[in-house]
Amino acid sequence: MSSRPQPDSRDTYARFVPLTTRWMDNDAYGHLNNVVYYSLFDTAVNSLLIEAGALDLHAGPVIGLVVETHCNFFESLAFPQRIEAGVRVAQQGRSSVRYEIGLFAEGAATCAARGHFVHVYVDRDSRRPVDVLPDAYLAALKGLTP
Template structure:
């Protein structure tokens, strides 16, 4: 049996994106529903890749498919908070990248939630894995965990 994970510190991440919560993010218990966290993971990573010129979601030949995902929750987040998503890369293979994301209440030093997902990069038309393009490899290297 594994031990309970502990929340990471803000300093563990290489890049950040602020994401405002929405009224619709809260569930009937008054906190953000767990499914929303996965949307924040996707938003943080893909927006970063787009801004860095490593992903063209409209016309790029290479796209990332999520093949694995996981999240641990440590503290509740709720509307109207702003969430700060920290991003780092734990591993970059020949055609895949494991992104790790920490979700922080605005200004907090300890993650309210953290998790990961693995993208396998594939040819858009054939859906078969392809080597990471140089621009994507460069962004992954810049986000590599220390």
């Protein structure tokens, strides 16, 4: 078995998104349920894409479909903590992008969880991968590369 993953520090991420936890995010053990982490990942990345003018949820010709996800947990997070999601682009292909996200308790030096997901960008109607990412996406991704 490979060595145990270690948490990342803040300086390894290109951008940060502040996120708020909710009472319903906690599970019976008093911390965020594991599925909430994936929701926070998705929210952080898509917020940045919307802010950059790349993602148009309702009418954009290109959408991203998640084809791979992963998460490592290092420390518990729980409501009512505020979270800062660090986002970076780790790999970019012709029609796919691997986003890496670190979830930090507000002000923490290292992440409590680190994960990634891969978006394959497809034509909204045909659901086939695009030949090349639109310029708005390319510009947004440039800002997410550390």
